[in-house]
Amino acid sequence: MPTLYVYEHCPFCIKARMIFGLKNIPFHLVTLLNDDVDTPTAMVGRKMVPIFERDGQYMPESLDIVARIDADGTPVLTGARRPEVAQWLSRTGSALYRQFLPRAAVAPFPEFATTSARAYFLTNKENPDLPFSAILKDRKTALDSLNPLLAELDALIQAPDAVNGTLSYDDIDLFAQLHSFSIVRGLTYTGKVETYRQTLSKRTGIPLLDAIAI
Template sequence: MQLYVYDHCPFCVKARAIFGLKGMAFDLVILLNNDEATPTRMIGKKMAPILEDAGNYLAESMDIVAHIDGMDGRPLLTGPRNEALAQWNSDVSGPLFSLALPRWSAADFEEFSTPEARAYFTRNKERMIGSFQERMAASPVYIAEINCHFLALEPLIKSPDAVNGELSEDDIHLFATLRSMSIVRGIEYPPAVEAYRMRMAERVGIDLHDQIAI
């Protein structure tokens, strides 16, 4: 199986995470961000992640998660979900994308390994959220907002091994959010959040971006 992704992409992290949790082998293919032809040939539009399995293509991250989790008849994501976590992910998404998009555009990711690919991302995302320079300048406000949201997340984390005590789709969504956050320098993770993101990074086999945080 081949999984086509961008390294920075949180939806791609969700698809990658289930392979790590299951200990299942796959080829990770990082697309150049301005490569429109490859994804369009596979799924008719430019979008990642894409799973190629025996000549079939699956394009939605959570469909990929369900497909891989169910494949061996021993699903892992069977735990109950907590609506408060979906709300939390949604609450932080505004400040998170304002912080992460300009930082991703400056980071050393394989999808930006040509100047044209980096320029493509910057142009498209600035069209969506406005000037990256202005968002960077406003960083302290967004970081304070996220640090404040952590007060609500901390008590929801039941275990570093699974946010609700038993693995569920909530772990896939929460880890993807926390991995996106890791590109931002200056976010203060309360102890339970820190333990969770470290343990989950290990379990899913996906690096956090702490070392290259901007």
């Protein structure tokens, strides 16, 4: 069976995982420890996930993995992209990941199962000028910066199971980002956004992070 090596918090890994769920393709999901440099380096020459392995061949890069799996049999990502979706994703990214990283750093993800694995993440991702603890204390900024972006997204969603009406790479990018949003507790998801993220979670078999949201 093919294997996908991931970190559970990693949005690029969510993208790669999605295509297996959308196409009902069985695979092993292996979570690497965040400070395990040797395993990914032996596979693809650098410390980076996701990595897809089949028959002893290793492949990095989330969207290359998605394309490879979608090309097996009948493709499912047949719809066109819309620039408005890419624009929303890009406008949202910095506010989202400012809130996401401090929460991921304290969440019970298996890639942080050891003290040194969690410490590695903190060392590499925390900005000393804006400590994670300060961001976590300021829930008002989290909600005020993210809720208006979620409200805007509502108008872009054209069907409950596909942002553009037919599944496309925009759904890969959008669900991965909404998966990251779901680690922030207390956000408001308007009707179409809520239905979309729940539908995609079910279709891909990837749980949202609401249950561990911080």
